[in-house]
Amino acid sequence: MYPTIYHALYDLFGIEWTWTKLLNSFGFFVALAFICASYTLGLELRRRAASGIFQPQFIKVIRGAAPNYIDILFNAFIGFIIGWKFIYLVSNSQQLFGSSSPQEHIFSSEGNLWLGLLLLVGFGAWRWWEYRREQLPEPVEVSEKIFPHHLTGNITFLAAIFGIAGAKLFHLIENPDEFKAFFVAPSVNSFLSGLTVYGGLIVGAAGVLVYAYFKKIPLLHLCDAAAPGLILSYGVGRIGCQVSGDGDWGIVNTAPKPGWLSWAPDWLWSYDYPHNVNTVGQPIFEGCAPQWGEHCTHLVPGVFPTPVYETTVAILIFIFLWRMRTKWTTPGVMFAAYLIFNGIERFLIEKIRVNNKFEWLGINMTQAELISVLFILAGIVLLWYVKRTKSAPNEASTVS
Numbered sequence: 001m002y003p004t005i006y007h008a009l010y011d012l013f014g015i016e017w018t019w020t021k022l023l024n025s026f027g028f029f030v031a032l033a034f035i036c037a038s039y040t041l042g043l044e045l046r047r048r049a050a051s052g053i054f055q056p057q058f059i060k061v062i063r064g065a066a067p068n069y070i071d072i073l074f075n076a077f078i079g080f081i082i083g084w085k086f087i088y089l090v091s092n093s094q095q096l097f098g099s100s101s102p103q104e105h106i107f108s109s110e111g112n113l114w115l116g117l118l119l120l121v122g123f124g125a126w127r128w129w130e131y132r133r134e135q136l137p138e139p140v141e142v143s144e145k146i147f148p149h150h151l152t153g154n155i156t157f158l159a160a161i162f163g164i165a166g167a168k169l170f171h172l173i174e175n176p177d178e179f180k181a182f183f184v185a186p187s188v189n190s191f192l193s194g195l196t197v198y199g200g201l202i203v204g205a206a207g208v209l210v211y212a213y214f215k216k217i218p219l220l221h222l223c224d225a226a227a228p229g230l231i232l233s234y235g236v237g238r239i240g241c242q243v244s245g246d247g248d249w250g251i252v253n254t255a256p257k258p259g260w261l262s263w264a265p266d267w268l269w270s271y272d273y274p275h276n277v278n279t280v281g282q283p284i285f286e287g288c289a290p291q292w293g294e295h296c297t298h299l300v301p302g303v304f305p306t307p308v309y310e311t312t313v314a315i316l317i318f319i320f321l322w323r324m325r326t327k328w329t330t331p332g333v334m335f336a337a338y339l340i341f342n343g344i345e346r347f348l349i350e351k352i353r354v355n356n357k358f359e360w361l362g363i364n365m366t367q368a369e370l371i372s373v374l375f376i377l378a379g380i381v382l383l384w385y386v387k388r389t390k391s392a393p394n395e396a397s398t399v400s
Helices: 005-013 018-022 025-050 069-091 102-106 113-134 148-174 176-184 188-192 197-214 219-244 306-324 333-352 367-389
Strands: 057-063 140-146 357-360 363-366
Touching (some): 005 018, 025 148, 148 197, 197 367, 219 333, 306 333, 333 367
């Protein structure tokens, strides 16, 4: 397992770039998951616009206006953060990260103040110069044609902000002890650790749908366009769980590997997650170089590597949905299929996955099991509704 990009580079290539300890491997794949979702969403929205599903909205834009000093100050602030903190950490990583974790320094007050001030002035001046270069003696009002795919960046940004907040909220609800500790002693570290995928999906989707409503983007068409990318990003995110060993693994598996899996490596059936980011399990006494730091543990006995299973199934679902996106023309059918497939996959994987259980109506279940059942039911209801109403497949709409 590779808790950070540093550990991956060290183990695979023998490269020791200490500054890459700043790059958490799970966070890397989460970022990649958002990129995949954004890219596929943009492709689908553009295709649907080309087919006539969306009609453009013309909005008024002022060209050649005076500099926006709020924007200039924001860019200056970004420059200050880069110079004061990140360049300082990268250039001093060998001394700083030798005996402590990068997080201790990221969220401290240490940094290069003078370099921060220099970049503050530089970033601010550059943005001011850009405004001055485009400024006209008399600003003019022009019309711009806007399609939904032009808003893909905004949608992705909202999904990330609301998604991370929702993932943290659902995790705290599922783990009440951490909920209390989080508010007694809040910190950036405590916020970034512990995320629940379904919480991120639900709250992130809610934020995006509200935005789409105000922008007058047809919600069912937007949901259909997002569905393939959502399941793909889910699978990519699970790669991060597997690579980092973040505790999102299965239950103990001491059973012998079945004959029908004789072609597969042993770790695909039962895995010990060496060097996992949570540093849980028994110590690794042999072959654990100092570069691994505190990450010298592995699970004994091994467990089901459930992130691998989920990634495999998610990619298969993505391939199927992507192939069907031009065949299913009734709005809502694609998203209904996504809800059903996602719910079934997660419900089944919960049977061999470590998670907290609670009792509801006399039934012991996990939070994910309950939500996955609701996903399946919601998908069935949506499928029934759209089939019953027989929505027009190419109904034109506008964006404002």
